[in-house]
Amino acid sequence: MRKPPLSKTRGGSGGSRSRRAGASYVAHSYRCDAIVLRTYKLAEADRIIVALSNTHGQIRAVARGVRRTTSKFGSSLEPFMHTGLQVVPGKSLDIIAQTQTIHPYGAIIAADYDSYGAASAMVETAERLTRAEDTPTTAEHYRLLYGAMAALAKHQHPPRLIMDSYLLRALALAGWGAHFGDCVSCGAPGPHVQVSILLGGTVCFDCRPQGALAPSRQAISLLAALATGDWDAAGQALADATAHELDPGSVIEESSSIVAQYLRFHVEQNLHSLQVMNQREL
Numbered sequence: 001m002r003k004p005p006l007s008k009t010r011g012g013s014g015g016s017r018s019r020r021a022g023a024s025y026v027a028h029s030y031r032c033d034a035i036v037l038r039t040y041k042l043a044e045a046d047r048i049i050v051a052l053s054n055t056h057g058q059i060r061a062v063a064r065g066v067r068r069t070t071s072k073f074g075s076s077l078e079p080f081m082h083t084g085l086q087v088v089p090g091k092s093l094d095i096i097a098q099t100q101t102i103h104p105y106g107a108i109i110a111a112d113y114d115s116y117g118a119a120s121a122m123v124e125t126a127e128r129l130t131r132a133e134d135t136p137t138t139a140e141h142y143r144l145l146y147g148a149m150a151a152l153a154k155h156q157h158p159p160r161l162i163m164d165s166y167l168l169r170a171l172a173l174a175g176w177g178a179h180f181g182d183c184v185s186c187g188a189p190g191p192h193v194q195v196s197i198l199l200g201g202t203v204c205f206d207c208r209p210q211g212a213l214a215p216s217r218q219a220i221s222l223l224a225a226l227a228t229g230d231w232d233a234a235g236q237a238l239a240d241a242t243a244h245e246l247d248p249g250s251v252i253e254e255s256s257s258i259v260a261q262y263l264r265f266h267v268e269q270n271l272h273s274l275q276v277m278n279q280r281e282l
Ligand SMILES: [Zn+2]
Pocket: 183, 184, 185, 186, 187, 188, 203, 204, 205, 206, 207, 208
């Protein structure tokens, strides 16, 4: 839908020397599409941008002058924005030379408190899971995050469900997939009624370790649906709750609490943004 080439020229004085420098700049720069994860202030008017890209993994690059109101970058480098970047590799940090907003998800998501909280937990997780340079699945992480941001911006599902589905699937990409069908320990066919955070999903009666959780059947169905991104099944789990006079909101809370515990178990430290989310009734 997009992709006119970004301008390859930069301002500055002419002369053969700077033309050579310009040629080398173009030759060594790369372009990619990215979701902005977070930004840090740097010096007077600059920021370091951390973004997850489709082709170059997690990028940390300087945007010069981005905090000036006249900046050519506009809002394209705000968190959650889906932006085309042209990046020049630098000695310590790369430099962002040009940007082009693809989808202004940042502005849309920031306008809704719950979406903002969900998006914050998602980018914080994405940053942690893709930080290592040799992460082999960064392109899949990018696609997953992009899809979740689009769903949030379009209000396709409640923000908390989009977040929980994203978290389960991002953890699966990192090698920590949770399963909510057969017993994750012995493979005994499900459904089972207990969940082990330690073992990563539903466990049968014989395999259940101490401290296994016993959420409602509907919460387990919801978790199974979110882990695979099956939104029809998620809707069925919540309809089933209503049919059995259970509050769908409390079923969502049960499932969300398990996702949060599972995330904490694997990502170690609490995510700040998830704590903020959990202090609110959603
Ligand atoms: Zn078992």
